[in-house]
Amino acid sequence: MPVAPPSTPPLAAGALAQLEPPAExxxxxxxxxxxxxLEQHLAETCQSILRGVRGLIPGRRLEALLLGGGYGRGEGGVLRTARGDRPYNDLEFYVGLRGSDxxxxxxxxxPLHALGEILTPAAGVEVEFKVCxxxxxxxxxxxxxxxxxxxGHRWLSGDEALLAGCDPHRLATHLPLAEATRLLxxxxxxxxxxxERLGRRRFNAASADFIARNQAKARLAFGDAVLTRYGQYHWSxxxxxxxxxxxxxxxxxxxLDAVRRLHEEGVAFKLHPHQSTAPRATxxxxxxxxLPLALRLWLWLENHRLEARFDTARHYALDPRDKCPETRPARNRLVNALAFGLPAAFGLEAARYPRQRLLNALTLLLWEPAALREPALLRRLQLELRTNASGFAELVQAYQRLWSRFN
Structure with a gap:
C-alpha cells in the first residue's frame, strides 16, 4: 500500500534528544x-477493514479509504507488553465518498460505526470511521x-491523485490561530x-490510565499550540x-523551557505509551x-488571537466579545437552531458559534475556584452549558455533552 509522505527509519526508544526531521x-x-x-498485525487489520468497507459501500460510491492518525503517518504508538508489541492508539479511517456529503x-x-465495533476486538484498539x-x-x-x-496518511484504496487541488492543506503556515485554540x-x-475522575470516590487502574493518558496529551499539546502560534506546526x-x-x-x-520539557515527555508517551498504575496522589x-501552566498558555494564546488583555480565567470567561469571530453569524443562527431548538436562533447569543460556550465554561470549571461558590458565576456556567446542574461532576457531564458536538 502506498503511503504519503513516506515514514522514517525506526527510532530507538528514549532517543528523543537525537530526533531528526522525517526522511523521504x-x-x-x-x-x-x-x-x-505488530507491523504485520496492523497490515492485516487494514486489509480486513478494506474488505469490510467494500462490503458496505458500492464501488461506484467509494472514492477512497485512508488511514490517518499516528499509524497513517508512520508514528503510531507501540505498547510494550509481556506478549509482545501491541497497538495503542485508535485506528482512524477516512472514507471518501462520491455524491452528497x-x-x-x-x-x-x-453502518460504518457498527463495522468499527465489530472489527475493534480483532484490531486490539478502537476502529473509527469518518465519512468525508x-x-x-x-x-x-x-x-x-x-x-x-x-x-500524512496511508492509502488503503485510492492514490495521491485524488488529493489534487488540496495543496493549501499541506501548508501549516495556513493554519489560523483558532486552530491552536481548538487544540488547546x-x-x-x-x-x-x-x-473529575480524580474527584470520584472510586479509583482503580482504569481511572489511573485515563487520567495519565489525558495528562500526556496535554503535555504534547502545550508545545504544539506554541508552534501553531508561530506558524511552525508540522504533521510529524x-x-x-x-x-x-x-x-x-x-x-x-x-x-517556554517548561513547555519544551513537557513536550519531550509527551512525544515519548505518544511513540511509546504505557498503561499507568500511578496512585491517585501522584x-x-x-x-x-x-493546570497553572495550561492557564498561562491559554491566556497568552487568546490574548494574541483576540487582541485582548485577559489576565485571569474569570476575566476571559466573563468578557462579552465574540470568541469565534472567524465564524459567520447567519450560519451560527442555523447551527444554534439545529442544536438547541428554534428559539436558540434568536437572542443575544444566537449569532455566536456554540464552541464559544465551551471556551467560557472550560475556563471557569478548570481554573476558577469560586465558579461553584459564587451564585453569579454558577449561573453563568449553567447558561453556557444549558443545564440546571450545580455540582462539579454534573456540570462536567453537561460540558462533555456539548463538547462531543462542538469540539
Missing amino acids: GTSPRFTLDGSDD WLNQRRYHA SLARLRRRSVTMFSYDLVS MNRCSGLLFAQ VRERHRRLQALAPAEPLPW LQLEQETL
Whole structure:
C-alpha cells in the first residue's frame, strides 16, 4: 500500500534528544520501531477493514479509504507488553465518498460505526470511521485536521491523485490561530475530565490510565499550540519536537523551557505509551503542576488571537466579545437552531458559534475556584452549558455533552 509522505527509519526508544526531521524515500511503516509482528498485525487489520468497507459501500460510491492518525503517518504508538508489541492508539479511517456529503453521512455513518465495533476486538484498539468528501475538502478552509490528513496518511484504496487541488492543506503556515485554540481547548478538556475522575470516590487502574493518558496529551499539546502560534506546526511529532527546541521567539516567554520539557515527555508517551498504575496522589500532584501552566498558555494564546488583555480565567470567561469571530453569524443562527431548538436562533447569543460556550465554561470549571461558590458565576456556567446542574461532576457531564458536538 502506498503511503504519503513516506515514514522514517525506526527510532530507538528514549532517543528523543537525537530526533531528526522525517526522511523521504524510506519504506513505509505504521510505527517507528514496533516489532515485525505488530507491523504485520496492523497490515492485516487494514486489509480486513478494506474488505469490510467494500462490503458496505458500492464501488461506484467509494472514492477512497485512508488511514490517518499516528499509524497513517508512520508514528503510531507501540505498547510494550509481556506478549509482545501491541497497538495503542485508535485506528482512524477516512472514507471518501462520491455524491452528497449530507446524504452519505445519513446513509453510511451508522453502518460504518457498527463495522468499527465489530472489527475493534480483532484490531486490539478502537476502529473509527469518518465519512468525508474529497471534493468538499478541496473547497474548505485549512484546519489542523485537514492539514494532518492531507500531509500524512496511508492509502488503503485510492492514490495521491485524488488529493489534487488540496495543496493549501499541506501548508501549516495556513493554519489560523483558532486552530491552536481548538487544540488547546480539546486537550484542556481532557484535563477537566481527568480532574473529575480524580474527584470520584472510586479509583482503580482504569481511572489511573485515563487520567495519565489525558495528562500526556496535554503535555504534547502545550508545545504544539506554541508552534501553531508561530506558524511552525508540522504533521510529524518528531519534527514538531525539533522545531520547538529550536524556536527562538522575539517575545519573552518565561514558561517556554517548561513547555519544551513537557513536550519531550509527551512525544515519548505518544511513540511509546504505557498503561499507568500511578496512585491517585501522584496523578493529583501532576494535575496541580499542569493546570497553572495550561492557564498561562491559554491566556497568552487568546490574548494574541483576540487582541485582548485577559489576565485571569474569570476575566476571559466573563468578557462579552465574540470568541469565534472567524465564524459567520447567519450560519451560527442555523447551527444554534439545529442544536438547541428554534428559539436558540434568536437572542443575544444566537449569532455566536456554540464552541464559544465551551471556551467560557472550560475556563471557569478548570481554573476558577469560586465558579461553584459564587451564585453569579454558577449561573453563568449553567447558561453556557444549558443545564440546571450545580455540582462539579454534573456540570462536567453537561460540558462533555456539548463538547462531543462542538469540539
